[in-house]
């Protein structure tokens with residue numbers, strides 16, 4: 266049975282956000298069931314959600330945490346990242362991809378992106394490997410899986426780990442292998458705009474039981490035995506052997522996640538359909554180019570990013586952005602290259618010029634609204650507002 270996302274009533278001039286969660290009555294009932302149960306946290310729904318995500322991704326294990334950022338931090342901890350270690354990350358990503366390296370005292374090294382796909386540039390990864398490099402943390406930008414076979418060959422050659430930030434790409438696949446099973450460890454986010462949501466939440470998938478044991482302790486203050494084991498031995502005793510955090514996911518969140526995961530494949534199809542409608546609506550506009558999508562992937566379109574040729578319609582990307590926002594189209598820009606943020610410039614000496622492709626592309630990219638409940642009329646509305654925005658400017662030039 267296909268369950269439709271909750272209707273999202275709006276009229277023509279209502280604000281169209283760039284992303285929106287899809288929650289239905291089945292999701293709500295699942296949360297209510299947990300609220301009436303004995304376990305609000307660390308109960309059966311958490312392990313059920315972990316098993317469901319591991320099964321979906323085709324991995325042996327999954328570790329639930331309370332955000333995508335916590336999932337990334339768990340991976341850095343489990344890998345043993347420490348001061349002096351370097352982790353290569355793409356610069357065109359959300360800052361959390363790099364921040365997690367710094368949490369462990371490591372140094373993020375920023376790689377440039379491929380000009381066609383805006384995914385991490387495999388050649389630049391290779392160029393940035395040093396004797397201190399411990400891992401490559403690839404990001405499936407916009408939802409498109411990276412070229413994991415090529416990245417894995419580089420990782421093997423240098424004896425380093427390949428990790429994935431798949432906060433955009435749950436539901437995607439690469440060469441018929443599911444995202445989540447393509448790297449040593451993979452991090453997911455369940456923030457409301459992401460492919461499925463638990464309100465806030467995250468998960469790490471992996472096949473390695475030792476990494477799993479480290480992450481399970483780390484998400485729970487570093488406590489070496491969990492309360493299930495403690496109850497079995499009838500003991501009050503526990504030990505802190507390593508410093509951890511409270512990164513636990515609740516049963517309330519997990520119940521929502523289990524229910525959401527059942528609908529993921531339908532949601533991905535809806536997103537792919539909307540992306541197809543955009544491609545058709547935008548082909549006639551020479552100034553707007555969709556990003557390249559490789560043939561060996563299934564792209565779940567977490568966000569729909571296009572490139573706008575600045576000035577080609579008499580206006581800049583920033584002016585187009587402002588006009589579309591004024592017209593109620595919730596466009597966005599993903600992302601400011603992380604190496605340009607003042608924190609990184611100040612503490613890691615990064616600067617403009619280090620990743621030229623990402624820096625120039627950043628001035629051209631625009632994220633258009635995409636979410637499962639979007640209708641064909643909404644896509645048409647975005648397309649005609651883009652046409653209108655450039656026409657107004659041509660008329661103003663003429664006047």
Ligand SMILES: *Cc1c(COP(=O)(O)O)cnc(C)c1O
Pocket residue numbers: 332333334335358359361362404430432433454455456465466467
């Ligand atoms: C959303 C996101 C994160 C962080 O996830 P949270 O759940 O918000 O902590 C990390 N990396 C990328 C690429 C993201 O899009």
